Amino acid sequence: MRRPAPLPASPEEPTPDDVADSASPERRRRPLLRFGATGQRDAGTRVGAPDVGAPDAADPDASGVKPVSGSDSDGYAVTAVIEDGERDAGQPAMRSSEVWRAARARRKALRAEIRRFTQRSRRRRLAVWGSTAALVALVLGSMIAAYSPLFSVEKITVAGATSIDPAAVQRSLSDQIGAPLALVDADRVASALAEFPIIESYALEVRPPRELLVRIVERTPVGAIRDGNAYSVVDAAGVVLSTSAERPESTPELDITGGLDSAAFHSAGLVMRSLPADLRATVTQVRAASGDDVTLSLADGKTVVWGSEQDSARKAAVLVRLIAAAPQSSTFDVSSPTVPVVG
Template sequence: MRRPPPLPPPPEPRTPAEPPPPSIEPPSIDPSLINPMLLDPSRSDPSSPGDRESDTGAVLPFAPMQRRPAPIDPSLLTRPIETTDAADLGLRDVWRASRARRRALRAEVRRFTVRQRRRRMVWLGVLGALVLLVAGTVGAAYSPLFAVQRIEVIGTTTLDPNAVADALADQLGTPLPLIDDSEVKAALVTFPLVESYSLEARPPNDLVVRIVERLPVGVLQSPAGFTVVDAAGVALSTSAEAPAGLPVFDIRGGVDSDAFRAAGQVMRSLPDSIRSQVTAVTASTPDDVAFTLGGTNTQVVWGSAEQSALKAVVLEKQMIGRPADGVRLYDVSTPAAVVVS
């Protein structure tokens, strides 16, 4: 026979500030497991043979022991919380705390903006490289490295290119971007045959001058002699005798008239094969331009300067079909109805 479990110890005296411990309920015991001898004292004799075997089989279960919480010191509940008065903090402590806070904020900002700053640095690097490249290019272009050392004149047939280059010798040693167009124009205006020009820089040291010469279209006779003129009436040269290969103009009103401008336009529209045969050009108005083919003394009535390109094509075809040595007159004033006699 086993003894029942001991009773729990009595509770300790409570303090006013100690919370009440949790209540512990006694474990429930199955009545079938209780030893009958504890209920019936008459059966306490161990010599009873009938009960000896049944008394040894019952076992009382033990309730699990629950750990009680550690008691709380009452003095801790009544002890005042220690606080630091703001007045006890010095100015240096406040400054250090503020500096530490700013340092922490800067660190966080740098950490969250690292990608943006990296992208900004890349763009600043590219922009700086472009600025350096442009500055270096401009600086080199305006330096003596790109100064003019040779002048080349092209496009001339009557003019002497060396004479033109000598007239532009003042530009030697000048950087190509600093070539003054007004100075070049002042040097070329002394050549009447120059109708237009263009400048072309060929780095590092070459300057190319392209010349378009005036095309002489005829000769005007005056008391001073024979003056060669182009289609615009610009005097190219004057001589005592009529130059060979150029027709003599007989224009009413001179070079400033509309008749002269129409005659000059007609002469420029003629093909070289016909222009070389013209010996005289006459015009009293812009609508009655005519010229003479000196080899055969054939007259060509042109009319106005309108449709000059078409009239030149029609005249050339007519002269192929009916040569000028057997023709007295070609009238192409109306290209759709040419008269040949």
């Protein structure tokens, strides 16, 4: 009996490594990029794909570089990256004359700006110094003019004097003649005018170059009160203006209970001050036993019941209208100005 022939050998099963090697073609090593004609390699040139994590070469805004694509003699892609501030080899070089002109223009602009600032500062300083000099000159000129003999008192003028003689006032101020206008002694003027009781107030005015003006406000006499064998003319404040043996015809007689320091005199004085000048000139007598019963007697025989000094201005206006409306009446009661009585 013959033995059967042996089975043919089965092919050897491939290993996983062999399968992997047969699945991928043999990878060829990429040759190194050759240097250029100058023999030096560009420091900004990168071969092949960019490194992982580096900015995308296609996005010039992602990094401050400027990509330039091309290929070498073997057909490999080459990407050249030009950093900021570097000049591309394809761009023409800036000429030295252009650099010189740019620097010159910059220096010229800088000098113009400095010159403009300097001129503005100089103008400001000149304006300040000019104003200061003008002020100093004005002050010095005023002082020289004020204390100069060219501006001394040579004439004294009195205004507002009706009851006193202006010449008497001028004589009392004669010691101010020759004094500089700016050095008129106000205290000596006040002492001289105090000799005139009728002067209630005054004001001095300087009128260059040589005149001194004295404005006087006289006291208003309200009546003459009997003091023993004489009459004293007084104003509303009780200041004695003059004394005479006979009562002046233009001054009404005061019949006051309590004298000059009483409330009756105070009310009578305020009533006389509130009357219009033409109506006050017709009053011949003022009677007051207290501060609430002031009575006036007029030259034509009329009698005015005034009452207190309250609302005196309103009472005076009502009295003027009543006399004009009823001139034949002899009694006018304005103690209550809202309801006056005519009799």
